[in-house]
Amino acid sequence: xxxxxxxxxxxxxxxxxxxxxxxxxxxxxxxxxxxxxxxxxxxxxxxxxxxxxxxxxxxxxxxxxxxxxxxxxxxxxxxxxxxxxxxxxxxxxxxxxxxxxxxxxxxxxxxxxxxxxxxxxxxxxxxxxxxxxxxxxxxxxxxxxxxxxxxxxxxxxxxxxxxxxxxxxxxxxxxxxxxxxxxxxxxxxxxxxxxxxxxxxxxxxxxxxxxxxxxxxxxxxxxxxxxxxxxxxxxxxxxxxxxxxxxxxxxxxxxxxxxxxxxxxxxxxxxxxxxxxxxxxxxxxxxxxxxxxxxxxxxxxxxxxxxxxxxxxxxxxxxxxxxxxxxxxxxxxxxxxxxxxxxxxxxxxxxxxxxxxxxxxxxxxxxxxxxxxxxxxxxxxxxxxxxxxxxxxxxxxxxxxxxxxxxxxxxxxxxxxxxxxxxxxxxxxxx
Numbered sequence: 001x002x003x004x005x006x007x008x009x010x011x012x013x014x015x016x017x018x019x020x021x022x023x024x025x026x027x028x029x030x031x032x033x034x035x036x037x038x039x040x041x042x043x044x045x046x047x048x049x050x051x052x053x054x055x056x057x058x059x060x061x062x063x064x065x066x067x068x069x070x071x072x073x074x075x076x077x078x079x080x081x082x083x084x085x086x087x088x089x090x091x092x093x094x095x096x097x098x099x100x101x102x103x104x105x106x107x108x109x110x111x112x113x114x115x116x117x118x119x120x121x122x123x124x125x126x127x128x129x130x131x132x133x134x135x136x137x138x139x140x141x142x143x144x145x146x147x148x149x150x151x152x153x154x155x156x157x158x159x160x161x162x163x164x165x166x167x168x169x170x171x172x173x174x175x176x177x178x179x180x181x182x183x184x185x186x187x188x189x190x191x192x193x194x195x196x197x198x199x200x201x202x203x204x205x206x207x208x209x210x211x212x213x214x215x216x217x218x219x220x221x222x223x224x225x226x227x228x229x230x231x232x233x234x235x236x237x238x239x240x241x242x243x244x245x246x247x248x249x250x251x252x253x254x255x256x257x258x259x260x261x262x263x264x265x266x267x268x269x270x271x272x273x274x275x276x277x278x279x280x281x282x283x284x285x286x287x288x289x290x291x292x293x294x295x296x297x298x299x300x301x302x303x304x305x306x307x308x309x310x311x312x313x314x315x316x317x318x319x320x321x322x323x324x325x326x327x328x329x330x331x332x333x334x335x336x337x338x339x340x341x342x343x344x345x346x347x348x349x350x351x352x353x354x355x356x357x358x359x360x361x362x363x364x365x366x367x368x369x370x371x372x373x374x375x376x377x378x379x380x381x382x383x384x385x386x387x388x389x390x391x392x393x394x395x396x397x398x399x400x401x402x403x404x405x406x407x408x409x410x411x412x413x414x415x416x417x418x419x420x421x422x423x424x425x426x427x428x429x430x431x
Contacts, residue, residue, distance in 0.1 A: 016196045016198040016200040016201035016204060017200055017201070017203075017204040019194070019195065019196060019201065020159075020194060020201050020204040020205050020208065021204065021208070021211075023159050023189075023192045023194065024132070024159065024205075024208045024210070024211030024212060025211060026189040026192065027132045027157040027158070027159050027189060027190075027192060027211060027212075028131075028132055028157070028210075028211045029187075029189065030157045030187040030188075030189035030190045031129070031131050031132050031155075031156060031157040031190075033187045034129070034152070034155050034156065034157055034186065034187060034190050035108070035128065035129050035131075035155045036155075037155065037185070037186060039106040039108075041184055041185045041186055042102075042106070042152055042153055042155070042186065043102040043153075044183075044184045044185075045152055045180060045181050045184040045186045046098045046099065046101055046102035046149055046152060046153065046180075047098070047099060047102055048179075048180035048181070048183045048184055049098055049145070049148065049149070049176055049177050049180030049181070050095040050096075050098040050099050050102075050180075051095075051180065052175075052176035052177075052179050052180045053091065053094055053095040053098070053145065053173070053176045054092075054095050056172060056175075056176055057088065057091045057092075059172055060086065060091055060169065060172045060173065060176075061086060061087075061088065061091065063168040063169050063171070063172045064084075064085065064086040064141065064166075064168070064169045066168050067084060067141075067165060067166050067167070067168050067169050068081065068084060068085055070165070071084055071165045074165070076139075076165060077328075078268070078269070078328075078329060079268065079269035079328035079329065080138065080139045080165070080220075080269075081139075082267065082268065082269035083138075083139035083140045083269050084139040084140070084141070084165060084166055084169075086141060086142070086169060090142065093142070093390075094142050094145040094146070094173075095145075097142075097145065097146060097149060097390060097395055097396035098145060098149045098396070100390070100395030100396065101149040101150060101153050101395035101396055101412075101413060102149075102153070103395070104153065104394075104395055104413060106153065107127045107154065107413060107414050107417050108127060108128065108129060108154065108155045108417060109126060109127065109128075110126070110127040111124050111125065111126055111127075111422070112124065112125045112127075112419075113125050119425075119428060119430070119431075120425060120426065120428050121423055121424065121425050121428055122423070122424040122425075123421065123422075123423055124421070124422045124423075124424070125419040125420065125421055125422065126419065126420055126421075126422050127414075127417050127418075127419055128155075128417060128418060128419065128420050129154055129155035129156045129416070129417055129418075130154075130156055130213050130214055130416055130417065130418055131156060131157070131213040132156065132157045132158070132159065132211060132212050132213050133147070133151050133156050133157070133158045133159070133212075133213065133214055133215075133216060133398075133416060134158070134159045134161070134205050134206075134208075134212045134214070134215045134216070134233065135147045135158060135159070135160050135161070135215075135216045135217075135218065135398065136161045136202060136205070136215065136216075136217050136218070136219070136223070136227060137160075137161070137162055137163065137217070137218035137219055138162075138163040138165070138166075138218065138219030138220060138223055139163060139165060139166055139219070140162075140166070140218055140219075141162065141166045141169035141170050141173060143160075143162070143218050143398075144160055144162060144169075144170050144173040144174055144177070144193070145173050145176075145177070145396075146396040146397065146398060147160060147216075147398050148160075148177045148191045149395070149396050150395075150396055150397070150398045150411075150412060150413055150416060151190075151191065151398070151416060152186065152190060152191065153413045154413045154414075154416040154417050155417070156416050157187075157189065157190050157191070157192075158190070158191050158192070159192050159193075159194065159205065159212065160174070160191070160192065160193045160194065161193075161194040161201060161202060161205060162193070163197075163219070164197040167197065170193065171193070174191075174193040177191050178191070202227075203230065205233075206227060206230050206231040206232060206233060207231075207232050207233075208233065209232050209233055212233050213233070213234070214233060214234045214235070214236055215227060215231050215233050215234070215235045215236070216235070216236045216237070216398055216399050216411070217235065217237055217399075218398075218399050221239050221240055221326070224237050224238070224239050225239065236399060236401045236403055236406070236407060236411060236415075237399075237401065237402070237403065238271065238352065238353070238354060238376075238399070238400055238401060238402035238403075239352060239402070240271075240326040240352035240354065241270070241271030241272060241273065241275075241326055241352060241354045241355070241400075242275050242276070242324060242325070242326050242350065242351050242352040242354065243263070243271075243272055243273060243274050243275055243276075243351075243352075243354055243355045243356060243357075243384040243387070244274065244275070244276050244277070244278055244343075244346075244347050244351060244356045244357070244384075245259060245260050245263050245274050245277050245278070245356075245357045245358075245359065245383075245384060246277075246278040246279075246280075246337075246340065246343040246347075246356070246357065246358045246359065246369070247260070247277065247278065247279045247280060247283055247287055247359050248280055248283075248340055248343075248358055248359060248360035248362065248365055249280040249282040249283055249339070250360045250361045250362035250365065251280075251283070251359040251360050251361065252359075252361065253283065253286060253287050253290060255359065255381070256287065256359040257287070257290050257291065257294055259357070259359055259381070259382065259383050260274065260277055260291060260294075260359075261294050261295065261298070262383040262385060263357070263383040263384040263385055264277075264295070264298075264300060264332055265295075265298045265300065265330075266383065266385040267385065268327075268328055268329050268330055269328050269329075270385060270388075271326075271354060271387070271400060272354070272355050272384050272385045272386070272387035272388060272400075273327075273328065273384070273385060274332065274357075274383075274384050274385075275325065275326055275327050275331075275332065275333065276322075276323060276332070276333045276334070276335060276350070277291070277332060277333075277334050277335075278335050278336075278337050278343045278346060278347075279291075279308075279334065279335070279336050279337070280336075280337065280338075280339060280340075280343075281307070281336050281337065281338055281339075284307065284308070284311060284336045285311060288304075288308060288311045288312050288334070288336075289311070289312070291334070292312055292315075295332065298330060299330055300330045300331065300332050301316060301330060301331045301332070302315045302316070302332055302333075302334055303315060303316045303317065303318040303322050303331065303332070303333045303334065304316070304317065304318055304333075304334045304335075305318050305333075305334065305335040305336055307335075307336035308334045308335065308336050315334070318333045318334070318335070323335070323346070323349075323350040324350045326352070340358070340360075340365045340368060340369060341368075343358075343369075344368070344369060344372045344373055347373050347375070348372075348373065348374050351373075351375060352402060353374060353375050353376060353402040354375060354376060354377070354387065354400065354402055355375060355376065355377040355378075355379065355384045355387035356373050356375045356377075356378055356379070356384070357378075357379035357380070357381075357382065357383070357384050358370075358378075358379075358380055358381075359381055360380070360381070366380045366381075375402075376400065376401060376402050376408045376409040377409050377410075387400065387409075387410065388410060389410035389411070389412050392409075392410050392412075394410055394412030394413070395412065395413070396412065397410040397411055397412055398411045398412070398415075398416065399411050401415070406418070
């Protein structure tokens, strides 16, 4: 990983495009070596990085406290502050994520297929790395460790560009990654951190088709939109996390209430937080007062549709804009719908294709919801905040994709690989 000494930083600031070009060239060279690295070597690197994080936890928390203080002076929004903050538990979660990724099976080199064709050829597929991944992210210093882990295990080199608000935290984590890799056979340039906060560096990374194979943004809608518009390199992205919970007429209302509260209040700033709750009209008279009382201790502002306001007239009135807003804060829009079909129509019209849930004991309606809701994660009888790579058994994630091509949902190790055909003959010629 590139050193973060003052000379390198000054050079990067003076000529960010040249800096990024050099990182890309080194990353491409490293990717060729990393693609054939043994599982043992990759796992050794992941454990070594986790050890470095554990031993540097106090230093990392101190650096993060400085980042937080600066961010508060700059009056960053509460969701960004939440994503920026590291706690002892979150630092421990980072190192645990690295070890979890090490414990996973290695997809690289795995073969599938192997059918013999009439020509005599045997057609199989081999799982291979993508190559070089560029990750651009705001706040979220944990992405530095998560991206390194997932890219290393999947055999990809990675170029990281964090935001200025998390620079001190990122540098400590990057040093841990660099020092951990240095103790192994993994190439040093397998993970590199862009050493400038210049926006020109982002532009250069987005245009670097010869050296970067895919870009993954982690941040707000503004960042992701800009990257999607400007990138010449393919992008794995999601723009919003407008997540829904539908309380079906065949649901246990106490269970539905627990799921709704957890979906909204577990953490407001995550993309899997519920932003709209849909309630079957037959259950609205009983459920909406329960929802009101349960959200009151959390000081969640409730914004209701016309039917909701007839039951809870003191709520704020929801507008059409509310249905397509990712609040990332203590605000929840509420809509009463006739049935599961109207709920599905609302989600497909206003949702972002991220994560949506149904609470029901009716298997047929659950099946209809799962089949017809067009989202990367569709959940039955559980909270939307489970939309997370670690919770899905991926160890860690590099992002949650709402793309329809290549990979969808939380992107883990398997999501950063692709396949190539392996065709075997025996002096076979085409007739």
